Amino acid sequence: MSGYFDLHCHYVPGVDDGVRSLEDSLALLRALRGLGFETVVATPHMRPALWDNRAAPLRAAFEGVREAVETARAGGDSLPAIELSAEHFLDEVVYGRLLKGEGLPYRAGRSMLVEFAYESLPVNLPARFFDLRMKRLRPVVAHPERYEAFWKKPVAAAETMRRAGGVLLLDVAALVGKYGRKAMDCAQTLLEAGAYYAACTDSHAPSDVPVMGEALTRLRALTDEDEVDRLFRRGPREILEGRIFDDFD
Numbered sequence: 001m002s003g004y005f006d007l008h009c010h011y012v013p014g015v016d017d018g019v020r021s022l023e024d025s026l027a028l029l030r031a032l033r034g035l036g037f038e039t040v041v042a043t044p045h046m047r048p049a050l051w052d053n054r055a056a057p058l059r060a061a062f063e064g065v066r067e068a069v070e071t072a073r074a075g076g077d078s079l080p081a082i083e084l085s086a087e088h089f090l091d092e093v094v095y096g097r098l099l100k101g102e103g104l105p106y107r108a109g110r111s112m113l114v115e116f117a118y119e120s121l122p123v124n125l126p127a128r129f130f131d132l133r134m135k136r137l138r139p140v141v142a143h144p145e146r147y148e149a150f151w152k153k154p155v156a157a158a159e160t161m162r163r164a165g166g167v168l169l170l171d172v173a174a175l176v177g178k179y180g181r182k183a184m185d186c187a188q189t190l191l192e193a194g195a196y197y198a199a200c201t202d203s204h205a206p207s208d209v210p211v212m213g214e215a216l217t218r219l220r221a222l223t224d225e226d227e228v229d230r231l232f233r234r235g236p237r238e239i240l241e242g243r244i245f246d247d248f249d
């Protein structure tokens with residue numbers, strides 16, 4: 001299979017806990033291409049106090065990757081198309097930046113990847129999502145299966161998130177236990193309930209890719225080829241192109 005999109009990947013070197021060098025950036029992209037990914041979106045962390053990346057330096061760092069990719073392609077390397085967005089940690093600071101247009105949304109400028117602390121979701125999350133939606137920005141929730149608030153009643157938590165206007169992005173490696181038993185069980189329950197809008201790899205290094213291969217095999221065993229196509233091709237494309245419509249749009 002091919003033509004997949006990966007909406008969440010850390011291959012901009014030296015800006016967060018992702019790859020450390022351009023060589024590893026190319027190695028990661030090459031390996032994902034080998035799994036069928038034809039477009040891989042870079043989503044470096046934008047997370048104050050930990051990796052406080054702003055949009056402009058991330059754009060500059062991404063240009064370095066783009067040049068390396070173009071040079072490698074000219075030499076015959078098979079690499080996916082690349083795009084830049086960010087993984088926005090939705091605290092007060094980053095939320096403020098998003099409202100001011102200082103975030104890095106996906107391609108069409110209508111949706112962006114968001115994450116929270118694993119232990120507890122922000123109490124004002126529905127209000128923040130509402131404000132973002134009023135700005136015509138759709139929150140795409142990274143790895144919901146890792147949040148403790150999802151573990152007890154995954155489907156109810158997913159419904160709360162959906163009502164607030166967020167769409168859920170499965171980290172496929174959760175299906176093979178990369179993040180522990182609770183995240184794995186939660187991911188499987190949400191998958192069976194059809195709660196995910198799309199899936200991704202959230203890869204941080206070339207060494208992550210064999211696990212992603214196992215995870216894709218597991219996903220195919222749990223669902224069917226049409227569902228894999230929805231999660232890795234149709235859903236991501238709608239997110240990138242800003243084609244998720246509802247009452248706000």
Ligand SMILES: [Fe+2]
Pocket residue numbers: 008009010087142202
């Ligand atoms: Fe991530």
